[in-house]
Every structure is written in structure tokens, then in C-alpha cells.
Amino acid sequence: MRDFHVDRSAFPITERYVFMNHAAVAPLPLPVTRTLESLVHEFGDCGIARYGEWMKRTGEVRSLFARLINGHPSEIAFVGNTSEGLSAVATGLQWKKGEAVLVPEPDFPANIYPWMNLERYGVKVHFIKRKAGRFGMEEVKKALVPGTRVLSVSSVDFASGFLCDLAGLGDLCQAEGLLFCVDAIQSLGAIPMDVRRFKIHFLAAGSHKWLLGPMGCGALFVSREVDSLLHPEQVGWKSVVDEENFFQVHFDLKTDARRFEPGTMNVAGIYGLGAALELLMEVGIEKIHKRVLHLNDLLYQGLQGRHIRISTPMGKGERSGIFSFIPPRDGHALFRSLTARNVMVSLRKDIIRLSPHFYNTEGDINRFFEALDAST
Secondary structure (H helix, E strand, O other): OOOOOOOHHHOHHHHOOEEOEOOOOOOOOHHHHHHHHHHHHHHHHOHHHHHHHHHHHHHHHHHHHHHHHOOOHHHEEEEOOHHHHHHHHHHHEOOOOOOEEEEEEOOOHHHOHHHHOOHHHOOEEEEEEOEOOEOOHHHHHHHOOOOEEEEEEEOEOOOOOOEOOHHHHHHHHHHHOOEEEEEOOOOOOOOOOOOOOOOOOEEEEEOOOOOOOOOOOEEEEEOOOOHHHEOOOOOOHHHEOOOOOOOOOOOOEOOOHHHHOOOOOOHHHHHHHHHHHHHHHHHOHHHHHHHHHHHHHHHHHHHHHOOOEEOOOOOOOOOOOOEEEEOOOOHHHHHHHHHHOOEEOEEEOOEEEEEOOOOOOHHHHHHHHHHHHHHO
16 A cells, blocks of 8 residues: 555654554544644633533534444434443443443453443453453453344554454354444454444444543444443433423433433543544544554565564454564563664563554664664
């Protein structure tokens, strides 16, 4: 994809760093920072006089996120982060003692702790054992126990970069009568998502990774098919239908996902997320996906040529934006050396994790290998 062109000036981070760490916290592109700067000035200059405009824009961003995942705006609630969204699902379901949740092991704690928090109610967490970082239908079926009610997975594993078979898992959940929940933070913005096609009931993601948005803002999808099963554990003045009727108590909860927004919104975070979504959609998620895989192909070829062990599954349909390898020597020393050379990656236990985005170039890949060779 050498004919792929992008305005690198929208990403000031490129002036100093080779940044391939979007699976951690992404740098904000200029459209996002300018949006936030403008909004902060509005906060100071206008105060609540612009509240109506802020709420209108919130609705527009809600629609943008729904479009990103092929949902409906009424199925989207803004949350602070992925953990908050998954916790809203875990605590919002009505559980019976002895029921169970399936989650992969290992997985990022955001998709483990909300379910373990239910154990005090007699809910059991059963783990799906990965094989070389992978899991599929066979491993899920082996983990099924009587009383299993929910399967909750990360679309992409934060360490290995394994992309699970969401379509197959959705079909399995439908066949087994399970609710399907997805932590999508490591795929949204880099890999197309379709909650209808994948039969997903609940999805949560923060905006600060591949979505290129601010920290402290994310979204929760609650499918209309199962909306009645979920009751908000936290409620507030915005949870009800007539939210600005402050002088009459009327506990009439909104009938869509907005009931999971209990109070004052993170307007700045939502504005920033909106600017990021518009940027990503202008480029096109399909094009972004192909571009990221192309960059990872170059990383794969270069590491193979250096006889360095790759830990990311490379099978068809298994690849994501994350590309990880096991350093031939001390991983901590390599991480420090790369960082000193302004190459930004992650160290996760004994692996180096690379996560380039669409605006990275072949030149960035070359600079990474120059730094790698100088460090080993």
C-alpha cells in the first residue's frame, strides 16, 4: 500500500517520535486537540449559554459511534471507560446463584474484574483456556458449564494481538442461548465492527486507543434485543425521561441506553471523540484496516529476517493492529533503548508490543528497525 497517502501534519507526534503504541494511549490528532481547545474557550467565555449546542453535538457523536459499529443511536450510552461499560452490564443483569460467566484466560483485567465482582452473589467465573494465545469454538465449548449465561471476550487480546472470531462466537452464543459481551477497545478504529452481523448484545470501549480520542470517555452498546434485561445499578437526574423536571419526583427511567448516563456528561471527552470519529470515517475503517495490516506485514518480514520470535498469531482472520515479538535478549533493556531513540512501543511482561496506526509510514518501520539493530 505504498499509494496510501495521509496528511501527517495532523499528527504532531510524528515530528519527534516513531509512535507505534496505539494499543496503550494514542496521541491526539490536531482535529481533536483543536476541538477541545475551542470547547474550553466556550466553557470560559459562554458558560451554560451553549448548553443546548453541547447536547445537540452529544447526540451527533452518539450517532457517529452507532454508525461505527452498525448500531442504533438509541443503543449507545456514553461512559467513562471500558471498565465502566462492562461493569454496567455485569451489575445491571439480574443474576441467580449458580449462574456463570465465561471469559478467556489470560485477558485484560477490564474484562475479568467486573465479572469476578459478582462472585459475592454466587455467580461463578469460568475461564476459557487459550492455546498459544488463541481460543476458538472448541475451547469455549469445553469451558461451558450448566448455568452459563454470558460469554464476555476482548475482540483483540491486548498482549498477543489475537483477533477472535466474533462471527463464530456470536453464532455459538445464539445456539447456546448465551448473552454475548465484547470489550472492543483494541479493535475499534482499526478493524471494522458490526454488532448485528456478530450478534453482539453488549459492547464497551474507551476512546483513547485506536479511536484516537481523549482518555476518560467511551461508549457502551446495549442491543435493543436484550435491553429489557439490563437495569442500571447507578441512576441519577439524567436517567429519567423528563430529566429537566427538577421539582417533581418521577422515577420513569429512559427506555433506551441513555438511562446508563446518570448525570452531567463529559462534554469535552464526547466532543473529542466526535472529532476523532469524523477523522477516522473520512479515511475509512476498511482502508485503515488494510493499511495497518500492511505495516504489520513489514514488521513481520523484518523480524523474520532477523530470526526474532514472533508471538502474535498470524493465521487467517487472527491478525489485528497489535504485533508482538519476544526479544532475543533482555526485553526491559530493549524497551529502554528504543524509548531513548524516540521509538514508542510497549513492554508487556516478556514481549515487545508494536501497534502502528494508519498514519504511520514505511519510513517509520525502517526507523524502528534501525533502532532495533542499534539496540541488539
